[in-house]
Amino acid sequence: MSGIVGYIGKSSAESILLDCLTHLDYRGYDSAGIAISNQEKIEIRKEIGRIEDLKTLLEMEPITGGNIGIGHTRWASHGSPTISNAHPLSDDQSQFYVVHNGIIENYRQLKNELITKGHVFCTDTDTEVIPHLLVQHDTGNFEETVRKVLPLLKGSFALAIMSKHQPDTIIGISQENPLIIGFGQNEAFLSSDISALLSYAKEIYPIKNGEIAILKANEIKVQTIEGETIKPEKRIIEWTEDDFSLQGYEHYMLKEIMEQPKAIKNTLEGRLTENGVNIPELEPFLKESFEYRKIDIVANGTSYHSGMIGKKVMETLLDIPVEVSISSEFRYEHGPLSEKNLVIVISQSGETADTLSALREAKQYGCKTIAITNKRRGNIARKADYTICTNAGPELAVPATKAYTTQITALYLLAIALTEKTKGHGLDRIPEMLKELHQLPEEVEKTLIMTQDAIDQFAQVTEDQYRLFLIGRGLDYVLALEGALKLQEVAYLHADAYAAGEMKHGTMALITPGVPVIALSTQKHLRDKTISNIKEIKARDAFVVGVTTIGDDDVSEIVDEVMYIPEVHPFLMPIIAAIPLQLLAYYAGTVRGYNVDRPRNLAKSLTVE
Template identity: 40%
Template sequence: MCGIIGIISHTPVASRLVDSLKRLEYRGYDSAGIATLDAGQLQRVRAEGKLKNLESRLDGEPIAGTIGIGHTRWATHGAPTVANAHPHATARLAVVHNGIIENFRELKAELQADGYSFESETDTETVAVLVTREMDRGAAPREAVANVLGKLEGAFSLAFLFKGEENLLIGARRGSPLAIGVGRGEMFLGSDAIALSPFTDEVRYLADGDWTILTHDAAEIFDEDGNPVDRPVTVSAGKPFYVDKGNHRHFMQKEMFEQPEVLSHTLGAYVNMTDGRTRTPKGQELDFTKVRRIALSACGTGYYAALVGRYYFERYAGIACDLDVASEFRYRESPLSDVDLALFISQSGETADTLASLRYAKSQGLKTAAIVNVPESTIAREADVVLPTLAGPEIGVASTKAFTCQLMALAALAVRAGVDRGVIKADEELEFTRALMEAPRLVNEALHLEGEIEHIARDLATQHHALYLGRGFSYPLALEGALKLKEISYIHAEGYAAGELKHGPIALIDETMQVVVVAPHDRVFEKTVSNMQEVAARGGRILLITDHKGAASGAMDGARLLVLPDMPEILIPIVFAVPLQMLAYHTAVQMGTDVDQPRNLAKSVTVE
């Protein structure tokens, strides 16, 4: 997760910007930079690698000024070079940015046709040049930013610094978080309360779609329609705590809402955003032309991610996959002679059964790869190939953002495998990567259903049992949805392939049984609806989670609907996971359980 900080003050800000960025190091990054105004003139210093490199450059090239912005970057569009590091600047302004601008290629082509040039490979520079063009046409900074925000597609947060404007910072968010810090004669912008905590504990969190104009003494806030709004001041816990919940009630809720941002960072590790081609992460080579069969293994939520991965690899790359729970894989003694790659999934990289399975696979001479969220973990150190999920720290025991980042990594890898094997043509690869770039925005739209889901959860919290049904890509989601509900609300829940309903579970259906049906309008939609009708005929309580096409053709009397946007098939597991997470979360909140630390569970299972 990239980090943003902005300061408008009456005292020098360069060292304070760097100090704040140090508090954001936990989010992960591969370059950093700051920009300030000195006598109204833009100054900028950037560096590859860690903040010590930026500090070394600042020692040799000190910059002055009482207003500035800073950024730590995970490379998405373009390599982690100085040229691609933030802030990006034109003659008129500097900008820092978290997230993905989906339509940057079209916007960049439009700007180039108007005679504007570019120095980097990033989508962020396109935003800087767009605002510059508006100002070249006579717009004031606030008008220019307002005009540009409406042109941007994707999930993002932005902070702008303008030449000659020493009493003005502008920030905006759509998906990625951004907060205002309230000082005394100074104001701040930051990715979270941790970034702001050296300076103030009074924080105003921008709602999704908000943008703000900061001066030394005030913050004007506008919603996405340009209407003035007020956001309350909260007292942050950022000072005493290393990781902060922000304005969320629990870490799990905060981590759900971080998904648009962290998905963009994970995608950047597997897709070259400049040309739209898939890749394996730098230094981690996998030749899928030599892979006949993959053995997938993981535990818990990671196992359900692996189940989605099996669908991805078999459908998009034509590679057969075996799948095992890690605790069984190591003891099953399966013949592995036709397996060319053993792929393991673990959030922590320390899961005991998964680590033991990896060691077993290595003992059998297999090439091993690991999808992990902690690059310094044991599994990461021992695997032949390390495939990162850039989800950042996940504090809540119930995995949310780590799960969807695992799905993003698997989706991109399956497309890469399909390209390597000639199953996916070059133009088809671009279609897939464009679809994957939509994930942060679509996940953000799913998060907007929270109020509706909270209302549904009040009813679910009165139930004692629930069945989750799905087919195809939705089957692993049914399993994951049931797991989430049971582990944090303690309601008994089971997930089934919808086609298995008549092979036993239908005996449980009566008017007291809650049935959650995950059914986007895909190739098996009609079959899933048929199973849903069987539930309805027996009086079951139905919640149908679908898309607009599914709602139009599959709604039935008595069933509750939760409707997501229509989307490409490859995105279904990533986006549809979000309402299932929120349903479990709000049910648990209604029941008063310890959401972040549910009973009997640990974040990382390091013993058998």
């Protein structure tokens, strides 16, 4: 969450920083700001709101000249979204200028110490202690001062810093929080995400923990905190500008929903064979003896729902208990852990702070770890023992869509590989799963065609609603949880998901005439029971929309409206049935007039706990 950019070269820093920040606003859009040096002085402009608001301010109050600068787009974690709390931040003597992602965990202690020494603070942020510390420990040498201050900071953070006394230099630091150097033609960039660099650089280097990047107009140095020079191993950017463009769609969310057939195909490619599953990234792991007593799946939000699907499938196929945990709880509430636990962590961004903490916790106990992520070079991928990259391509809308379906796909591949490895009791179910996995991208494409227009019409029903219920059993219940989350974050509906059989144990009191209920019925072996639950709700005059498979007349006869989807293997139905729920959230959000790509109070990459 929050985005950092930096530029040093011969072009206008203002225009480049604004363009880069525009590509990072999915990381935070509460406020934005830039600081630019013209080699004589450093000027700051900050504004609440999105990058467009900052651009408007700069049209009225331009920064004249300057080809060195840093910028930031903020998701507020410490202090409300105000101009004073917006980054860049400086000290009370305007000597150092800082943009910051992450959390300084000991900032209260540092702030109190600095106040006793006469420093005056004017924001509610943890970030403000950094420029004050730089002033307090200033040696007269910018690099030495930064090296002196860094050990005082506890937490996970990325920083870009400028100094009034050395205005030709930017220093970048990454500590458990992403920051990337971009190498251009006689110019250099910093960014917390590759998306900001695509128009300017083809080669990058992710700054590692314990490293400092020193950017000057004529040289880029990477050193350890102790001062030892490191030769950065440059990497080619794999994504293109087309991957980050809207390509004719009105919103990224709709584009990414429609990209799911391709994204799932990419997840399967090179891993799904005619007769089995081959995951090259896991070859060393799968060659080892398998002596694990338990599998733990750990994730947040939508990724947690993916993990819940993975748990149900793995427990059906394997002879090993599987538990799924919320990342933010796992670190403090996990059961016994040892080298006999296999821990699977899931994160679209590969930077989720809670999941990183859970991963570190698991490794402290000697657990073997596998990451499922969309960023093969993210922190989580670097720290896990093994990584399965979903290869879904960039996901720029804050609500996760193709991340969800590709994570489930990756979990299915892993479940099959582990079942084949251990000769699990579900081994005889593998051939049918393999056959249908080959057809999965086509079935998702078919679902998109079948449901898009009908869901758009149903979304009109939600315009004047303030609550909605989703019900289902088994895998459909997990799907209901994900559908409710999407409606909450995109349409701001009070959407609640329930296991269908639990409605009569209290929640039925909330069912009133006309209240919308989405009843999911995609699992044949649970259909009769689900139908009974639907009848109970209909008896209270709710408006029920059924989501079921083609040819299911039993559900269609008792609901007010029905949404048909293709029938595939029961394990694959959570992917197919996710499509109409994603589309419903999208159209419900747009019909209610909301920015579905940038929901209020949310950000894409949650790099703070």
